[in-house]
Amino acid sequence: MLAIACIKQVPDTTQVQIDPVTNTLIRDGIPFIINPYDAHALEESLRLKDSHGFKAVALSMGPPNAEATLRKAIALGVDRAVLLSDRVFGGADTLSTSNVLSAAIKKLSESDEIGIVFCGKQTIDGDTAQVGPGIAVRLGFSQLTLVDRILAIDTEAKTIRVRRKLEGRYEIVEARLPAMITVVRELNRPRYPTVPMRLRSVNGELEVWGNSELKLDTATVGLKGSPTCVSRIFSPERTKGEILGDGMGDPIGAAHLLLDRLIGGDLLAV
């Protein structure tokens, strides 16, 4: 039975800066990383390999340089790593992304039974949390989002019991396998690769599938298969405020000035 981790290579958005003159993103030298939530998805697939004898597979859609992220997955011990890369997949929104990933999962199911597909709860570049549900619906898998604990897996009866972390509450949910699970950070602590594994990953086998393997209608993938489009990009509007007093030389005076403004402007009542 397969435990598939869908992982995405993303720019480290915490390091992205805006050029104040041209108002454009400065991307030079921004490192690419595995989406942090996906690292937990990958870890969970490896744990199921260790504990339940699942076969761990890492799956990623992206440009050819996304190979680097899959090599890291190989170093961590996945049994198979598959990169879905084709120019017709480019410019995809979440609907066409889930189409390509689902087709690849279907192809994987030709040789092995699918147990669980893990995804991070969202990516840090897109922040949509939509690809996981897209996969579940397309494949007819149980959809379990925001899972912070896996309580039980029964590969005979094909059931799984998890805990979902929601706003102000947890839910204990039982569902049928195969399941698509999106994971939160609390689920596990990702492992580090060992040196021998890291060495092996350099030459480890990495499969690359394009649309000649997946045979999808090109109208349903990439930009053509994406119902949403970006019509405008702009810098966030910021209304600059007022600096009050001399906080360094006279902190008490500045504090009093602030309270005068708040109380005078009916913003604060004492």
Added chain:
Amino acid sequence: MEKQTKVKKPRGRARLIAGKCIACGARCQSTCPVNCIDMSEQGEPIVLEEKCIGCVKCVKACPGSALEIVFTPEEQAILATLSGPAEPEVDEEELERQRLIASYSGVWVFIEQTEGEPARVSWELSGSGRGLADTLGVPLSAVIIGHDVGHLADEAFRYGADQVYIIDQEVYARYRTEAYLEAMCYLIEKYRPEIVLMGATGMGRDLAGAVATRVKTGLTADCTGLDIDARRNLMQTRPAFGGNIMATILCERCRPQMATVRPHVMPLPERKELKPGKVIVETLPLNEADIFTRVLEIIKDKGGKDKVDVAGAEFIVSGGRGLMAKENFYLLEELAEEVGGVVGGSRSAVDAGWLPPERQVGQTGKTVRPKIYIACGISGAIQHLVGMQDSDVIIAINRDREAPIFEVATFGIVGDLFQVVPALTSKLREMKRARAH
């Protein structure tokens, strides 16, 4: 004798405008019909000029307006002689699209509830949906799915709905994707709304992602602004690249247009006097036996040891790295107590273990919009700003005049928080004592 052939209109070549590419993910490359675009390591297009046919597809596809068509001087000379008007094209596809769009009408808000308790974000969305419906001149509908949820219809009317669709059956008592997906898609296919809004909560995102996939339409997550353009499309504005830029997203070709909005991003509208509208009761016979998911238990999380709700607070005093140590947070607690607020913090404060994760404000924490947000010793990384920039009044106290937090602050004090914060607290105490006498 050389025969005079008709001069062909030159089409030019595509060219990248330096510095404007946003590395959107190779949209240009995927539209190119002649494979003349390669992508650099940085994700920028490299146009192979000798292959380009000037079809303009990549220029149109680029969200960053980073591609242009250029003509050689010779081509420009030919263009100058060919100044006839271009013949208008009848686009069958475009007409079909317009027919499809015209068949969808109305704005819907999904009313999220857990055991009959509505989520506040549903009413916030009712406020936004009301505005969109008025602009379009269509009704605003609330969609309620659950069991014993009839009381929510009146609440929906109070928050601005013109009509309510309700599916009230035992099988929907607890949220399960399979069941709610069927119910929602059934309603959408039957009544064809043009816009469907849901809260960007655990439940809303779970359902929206599933529904959009099933009905094959576009879905935009975490919108911070919603508006209608001149062609009646929903303009969905959201932060992109971790909040570094804003993007306006359209779903022109498909209906319904679906969007999720995070809690506390839109203001809560006034709860008005009850003016009941039309209630449309639907039933969808789903067999419990056909649903393989069971919610065995719902455990209310009382916040563990921490009962403070940062997201719902009206006054927030927030601390960051500048607090230096966990012990120093008592300074913020004291100030928060005087203004009747709570203490929150930045990601660095939470990562340092100075505050529980529930108190984190920002992109990976909570989005807040209190009346007053006081940021103490917080530099204002973009990830923090996207979580609090909609607060009514933002006060920044920081030693570094160049800190980005001052860019969003209503009032700023450049100074040492260890001096300014106690001064605020003691002055407030003094004023209260004076009033008590």
